Amino acid sequence: MSWIATERFEARTAPAGLALVQELINTHAVERGPGADLLADRAPAQEWLAGAARQWAESRGADAPQVSLSDADVEALRDLRALVVEMLAVPFDERPAGAPGPFAGLTGRAPVVLVSDPQGRVGLMPSGTGLGWLESAVWSEILLAQQSGEWARLKLCRESGCRSAFYDTSRNSSGVWHNVRTCGNIANLRAARDRKKQRTTADGGPGRGGEPAGAQEAADSRGRA
Template identity: 50%
Template sequence: MNRPASERYCLTPAPGGLALVQELLNTAPAGRPTPAELPDLLADGSLGVAQEWADLAVRDWARETGRADVRLALTDDDLPRLRCLRDQVRRALAAGDRGGDAVRFTSAPVVVGLAGDGTLTVEPEGAGARWLASAVLAEGLLAQASGVWRRLKICRNEPCSAAFYDRSRNNSGVWHSVRGCGNAAHLRACRERRRVQA
C-alpha cells in the first residue's frame, strides 16, 4: 500500500475506507518530535505533489473498499478547498475527543444505492476536491455508523498532530507514538514539575 501522507509518520493505516480520511489529515505540515519538518502536501503551488498524493490515496481507497479505480484530477483551485476540509475534519475529531461543540462540515453529494444483494452502498459524487470531500465525508459517516470513528485521533503532541488509528483495547491512546511523542510529553511534564519545585 502507498499512503505517502501517513507513511511520513510511520503509521499503520486505519482500516478500510477510513484510511482515506487519515491520509487527508496527514497531508498537513508538522514539526514532529524530531527537528525535521514535514511539508504541507496540499500547499498552494504544489499541485504536482497534491496530485501524486491523491492518485495514491484514491487508488488505495478503491482497493480497500472494493471499488473500481477512480481517476481524480485536481486543480489549483482544489488545494484551498482540500485544506479547508482537512481543517474541518481535524476540528471535528478534536471536538469529539473533548466532548466539545459540534463542528459544521462542508456538505458534499453522495449517491446511496441498493445493490442486488440488498445492501446499501454510498458512492462519492463530483470531481476534484468535491469528489474527495464526498468520499471523506461518506467514509466518516460509515465509520460513525460502525463505531470506529472514535478511534481516529489526532496526536496530542502539538508539534506532531499526526492522525492515527487507536488500536488500544480501551481506546485510550493519545499519541501516535508512545516512544516518540509520549516520551517527549512526559519529559516536558517532568521538567516543568522540577522547575516549579525549584
C-alpha cells in the same frame, strides 16, 4: 501500496475507507520529522490525491476515480482538511454519534450515490471527479465511521508539534499519542523537566552560583559576622 501521508508518521492506520480521512489530515506540515505540507501546491497535491484515491479504491473494491485538480481546488482541499481537523479536535467521548436531528439547520457537503448488492444490502458510493470526488468520499467515510463507532477512535496526536491523525486500538480508547516512542517520549521528558522545576521552586530555588537559596543566605551571614 501504502497511505503516503500517514506512513510518514509511522501512525497506526484506520481500517478500510476511514484511512482516507486520516490520510487527508496527515498531509499537513509538522515542525519536526516528515516535514512538508503535501497540499502546499498543485503538483504535490495532485500526486497525493491520485495515490490516495487508488488506495481507497483498493480498500473498498471499487474502480479508481478521476482526480485531476485545478489551482483553485488545492485551496479548497486545504479548507476541507482544516474542517476535518476541527471535527477531530473534539474529544472522542464528546463527539455526537448517529444520524443528525431535524433537517433544518443542516449544511450540504457533497453528493453520494446509493448502491445495492445482489443480497439487497444498501451502501454509499462517492460520486464526482477530482475535488468533488474527494469531498464525497471523505464525508461518506465519516458517516460510515460514526455509525460503526470507529469515528471515536480516529484521533489527533496530543503533542502540539505533531497533531497527526492515528487510529486508537487500545481497549479503553485511552491512546493520546500517535507514537509512544516519539511524541509520547517527548511529552514524558517535558513532564519530568516540569516536575524537577517545581521541586526546585518549592525548595527555595537556586541561589547565586547554583547553590540553594538557604545555603547562600547562610554564607552571607557568616561573611557579615
